[in-house]
Amino acid sequence: MAYTDIISLSDAKIYLRIDDTLTEDDNDIIRMINASLRYVEKYTNVLVYARDKNYLVEQGLLKVYDYPINTDLDTLTDYTVERKGLYTNICANNTDTFDLTLDVGYLYSDGVPQELLEVAYELIDLYYYGEKDGKPIDKKLSELSIDALNQNKRFFI
Numbered sequence: 001m002a003y004t005d006i007i008s009l010s011d012a013k014i015y016l017r018i019d020d021t022l023t024e025d026d027n028d029i030i031r032m033i034n035a036s037l038r039y040v041e042k043y044t045n046v047l048v049y050a051r052d053k054n055y056l057v058e059q060g061l062l063k064v065y066d067y068p069i070n071t072d073l074d075t076l077t078d079y080t081v082e083r084k085g086l087y088t089n090i091c092a093n094n095t096d097t098f099d100l101t102l103d104v105g106y107l108y109s110d111g112v113p114q115e116l117l118e119v120a121y122e123l124i125d126l127y128y129y130g131e132k133d134g135k136p137i138d139k140k141l142s143e144l145s146i147d148a149l150n151q152n153k154r155f156f157i
Contacts, residue, residue: 001049036123045154047105062090065154070103115148
């Protein structure tokens with residue numbers, strides 16, 4: 001799966017009100033789709049499509065904020081798993097250092113929260129039509145989009 005399986009080029013062009021026969025910006029729009037959904041993922045730790053992610057732990061405890069976790073954690077016999085609301089603790093029973101691969105992210109595009117897709121569409125619009133004023137992208141997002149990101153955020157600093 002890829003980001004364009006979540007928001008297709010044709011859907012982005014409809015949102016941007018670009019005729020689908022105009023193709024000279026297609027590669028740029030695909031890049032903007034990727035950047036927008038990556039931004040949403042990094043901000044929230046909600047992964048919009050499923051993928052294997054490798055975690056390296058050096059002090060015996062792994063806190064997984066990524067969501068959703070598709071791996072059946074009950075099958076991890078060498079680990080103690082503790083679900084803690086917005087994150088999951090995974091402790092190695094016999095070692096301080098371990099490498100663990102988990103399947104994380106939405107298995108189907110229709111599972112992705114709609115409000116996060118709306119944020120991604122707004123970001124695509126900002127990337128495509130936005131002014132080059134030097135402001136960070138999060139200062140250009142609407143308050144509604146910032147609220148949607150914060151409501152889906154898996155951690156707070």
